[in-house]
Amino acid sequence: NVYGSPTAEFYSTGYCKDNAVHFTDITTTSGNQSLSEWHWNFGDPASGVNNTSREQNPSHTYAATGTYTVELVTLTANGCSDTITHSVTIRPLPVTDFSYETACQENPAQFSPAGMAIPTIASWYWDFGDGNHSTLTSPSHIYNYAGTYTVTLTVTDTSGCQNQRSHPVVIVPLPLVNFDYSSPNCDDQSVQFTDFSTTQAGYLARWYWDFGDGTTQVINFPSTGSVSHTYTQAGTFNVTLLVKTSDSCSSVQTKTLTVLPKPTALFAHGAACQGTSVSFTDQSLSNTTAGI
Numbered sequence: 001n002v003y004g005s006p007t008a009e010f011y012s013t014g015y016c017k018d019n020a021v022h023f024t025d026i027t028t029t030s031g032n033q034s035l036s037e038w039h040w041n042f043g044d045p046a047s048g049v050n051n052t053s054r055e056q057n058p059s060h061t062y063a064a065t066g067t068y069t070v071e072l073v074t075l076t077a078n079g080c081s082d083t084i085t086h087s088v089t090i091r092p093l094p095v096t097d098f099s100y101e102t103a104c105q106e107n108p109a110q111f112s113p114a115g116m117a118i119p120t121i122a123s124w125y126w127d128f129g130d131g132n133h134s135t136l137t138s139p140s141h142i143y144n145y146a147g148t149y150t151v152t153l154t155v156t157d158t159s160g161c162q163n164q165r166s167h168p169v170v171i172v173p174l175p176l177v178n179f180d181y182s183s184p185n186c187d188d189q190s191v192q193f194t195d196f197s198t199t200q201a202g203y204l205a206r207w208y209w210d211f212g213d214g215t216t217q218v219i220n221f222p223s224t225g226s227v228s229h230t231y232t233q234a235g236t237f238n239v240t241l242l243v244k245t246s247d248s249c250s251s252v253q254t255k256t257l258t259v260l261p262k263p264t265a266l267f268a269h270g271a272a273c274q275g276t277s278v279s280f281t282d283q284s285l286s287n288t289t290a291g292i
Helices: 045-051
Strands: 010-013 020-025 035-041 059-061 066-076 081-090 098-100 108-113 121-127 140-142 147-157 162-172 179-181 190-195 204-210 216-220 227-230 235-245 250-259 267-269 280-282
Touching: 010 066, 010 081, 020 035, 020 066, 045 059, 098 147, 098 162, 108 121, 108 147, 179 235, 179 250, 190 235, 204 227, 216 227
Parallel strands: none
Antiparallel strands: 010 020, 020 059, 035 066, 066 081, 098 108, 108 140, 121 147, 147 162, 179 190, 190 227, 204 216, 204 235, 235 250, 267 280
8 A cells, every 4th residue: 555645734824023923734635644743843943842843733932033944744644744844034023112291180191102113003002001092193191080000002013013012101180279268358458368279299389360350360389379369349250279289280269259349438417516416417328238
């Protein structure tokens, strides 16, 4: 009995450094013969014992770029064999990195690729570490809560090779802005505004007061944020305080202040003769519904 030899053949997928290359045996046999052995040599002696395999469809990871000669020897149960070799070229992974700036809670954080050959990148995938993602090249993202997030950029180049890079990104909490004012308040009298703002990060560095009557005042650290202001007219005013921290994070609060008009003092009197009673009549106006 003379048996036909198998016709060894295989194909492979994945050709990126540090990623598994998958080899698939497609050897054919004649008659009713079946394959019993597969002897692979991946042409990568630097990988030591991992340079060979007896599996039918093995995988191998190349740690260096270059062209490797892969050999497959197949044997049938009758001891007939065939050998085939193919060249496999391992491509480098794309250089992957990105830059970012510390951002404030509820404000856009900007991300940009850094030190990369952008034209060779086919796709971008950003994982912002809070359950949100983006496929833009240079995205921005708003974090609703302060904290440290692990942001990961995964890129795939035009050769199909993929690489990723992660950085911890710190999101700074916003300051808690609050203030109060004295009352009751009358026109042409000083109103005292007391700042109660606090911050969990850095320190309060600047206070922007808008008194709602067209006047503003800016106070810088190390002064405190409390101020006084005189309204020349009665009315209702929206007073706004914006505080900014040393991390450039800011918060705003607006409160409504009512300034009451002063009463108008007025009186009249009767005849005034020496030794006789003089009558005095108050004619003052309260200028409000409160009365005098």
